[in-house]
Amino acid sequence: MRFDIEGFITFDTEDATLVNVLTGDCIELSQTSTRLLTELLNHHGDLLSRNEIFQSVFDKYGARASNSNLNQYISTLRRNLCDLGVEKEIIVTVPRIGFKISEEAIINNDREYKTPCLEEKTPDVSPPYQKWRYRPVLIRALIVAFAIVVLGINLDIGRADADTQEIVQDKCQFFLSPALSMKDVADSFALASQPLDCSSIKEVYVYRQQIKSSLGNYIQLLIVECKKSKSNCVSFYIREQGNV
Incomplete structure (x- = not known):
């Protein structure tokens, strides 16, 4: 699945990449970061508690869940988005409860997309003339x-x-x-x-x-x-x- 963030950032859940389609800059995410961002984007505008995130992102995949680990992954995702040129706060922290994607963030998704920086290039075929x-x-x-x-x-x-x-x-x-x-x-x-x-x-x-x-x-x-x-x-x- 692909998510479009703010109209110029693409997030491909299968290739685990964030791409700025304007500059071509590409950042590869870890599996945990990919699951975390996917979970948040799938619930755009909804508040996810820390326990819900622990279960769906960490426990379900045998990863170690803790508040410090979650905070570190959230911080990394924010830095990745910032490095790709996103100035708006996309991931919002709700103190003592959890996290959510901002209602002001522009998010769209497309399940049949391949990220531009990793998709295979089709060989150029010269026209008959x-x-x-x-x-x-x-x-x-x-x-x-x-x-x-x-x-x-x-x-x-x-x-x-x-x-x-x-x-x-x-x-x-x-x-x-x-x-x-x-x-x-x-x-x-x-x-x-x-x-x-x-x-x-x-x-x-x-x-x-x-x-x-x-x-x-x-x-x-x-x-x-x-x-x-x-x-x-x-x-x-x-x-x-x-x-x-």
Whole structure:
């Protein structure tokens, strides 16, 4: 069971904790302190005599009951509440009779609560779209690795641009360096074996590369087309006209 005290303190009877939900401060109570505070809160506003407390909190659980022990536990609970920021007197002493929770104290309870400082955290599950956020980076890394290993050429791509243009044309979504324009891309596709087709939804990634190989140095474009509907990608190279 959980009790809310003054709107910002929670007392969990199962975990034996007092928690300030505003600061996250948490105090663990002893079993006797937990039973004592639970008994008082269950009788909010009612006066409990010392004998009633002895029987329900101490004797019933085989604990040693005495006035000095009870006074010490009451003092500890008051100090715990004070340490967590409660300024109001929550536990009231009625001389020569017993104790009670003040009628002015704001107390609520919830039997199905787990205290914030001890409940297990549920692992964060990334939403499905997160998988596609890094798709361009993964594709580029795989293609560059393939070129180095299989083609045996030395790639000098240079530093990646800090920003990437995103241009939509018909049903194509282009991602290209700010140094390139759509005219550059269109002129390059005019030299390609396969024309640019934007009749279906796709993402097109365009990268300019400076290639150093045994055949000499030249500039080419690396084109990666990804069809969203089929979740597959194809890639090919186009040498710039001045280097052919």
